[in-house]
Amino acid sequence: MRPDSIIFEKQDESSGGWSPWRYYAENCSESFPSVLYQSGSEAFDSTTVYCEEKFFSTDPDSRDAGFRQQVIFNPNLEYPDSFTNDLTTQRYFLTSAVRFRLLNPADKDPISSYYTIADLKISGQCGCFGHATRCKGPNSAVCVCQHNTTGDNCDQCLPLYNNKPWKLGRDGENNECEVIQLLTLCQVGRTETVT
Numbered sequence: 588m589r590p591d592s593i594i595f596e597k598q599d600e601s602s603g604g605w606s607p608w609r610y611y612a613e614n615c616s617e618s619f620p621s622v623l624y625q626s627g628s629e630a631f632d633s634t635t636v637y638c639e640e641k642f643f644s645t646d647p648d649s650r651d652a653g654f655r656q657q658v659i660f661n662p663n664l665e666y667p668d669s670f671t672n673d674l675t676t677q678r679y680f681l682t683s684a685v686r687f688r689l690l691n692p693a694d695k696d697p698i699s700s701y702y703t704i705a706d707l708k709i710s711g712q713c714g715c716f717g718h719a720t721r722c723k724g725p726n727s728a729v730c731v732c733q734h735n736t737t738g739d740n741c742d743q744c745l746p747l748y749n750n751k752p753w754k755l756g757r758d759g760e761n762n763e764c765e766v767i768q769l770l771t772l773c774q775v776g777r778t779e780t781v782t
Contacts, residue, residue, distance in 0.1 A: 590689040590702060592618040595660050598684035605686060609660055610638035618691060633666040633676040674716065674755040681714040683728070715741045717756020735764035
């Protein structure tokens with residue numbers, strides 16, 4: 588049996604508190620009355636927290652070929668363009684900890700109101716904002732920066748590479764940080780321009 592409501596949450600890096608990413612329920616308005624819910628085919632943007640009425644025990648779309656019930660939260664599949672081209676979306680889904688809470692047994696009979704989790708797969712990648720193709724360090728969480736960027740997430744330009752402001756790397760658009768073209772050096776009593 589599956590719970591009648593589930594919450595996926597991310598940990599806030601600065602406060603350590605938890606924030607909801609997505610709610611799932613058999614009846615969103617009953618389980619989460621103060622949360623927006625998707626009642627039809629309307630689409631929300633990638634950073635809107637809302638409830639979907641899916642992945643409950645009688646939902647036919649939540650069963651795999653082996654008739655196991657599954658819950659799939661994969662915002663990269665839901666918002667592929669935002670994940671590669673939108674800085675706000677990338678920052679929103681950047682976290683180092685994920686939690687999911689199983690709430691309210693679907694069956695109110697105490698004998699059958701328990702859950703078993705057979706498999707759990709959580710995957711992700713380091714958040715490099717389009718400026719790295721690989722990561723290193725503990726849990727592979729530190730970006731190996733390219734495009735003259737630096738920082739754990741390649742979120743700033745290298746010193747002297749700030750001829751233009753840092754920008755998100757996008758598909759087909761590296762947005763490399765550029766070296767300052769002119770430096771003026773002051774030497775004893777004269778000024779020399781170097782290019």
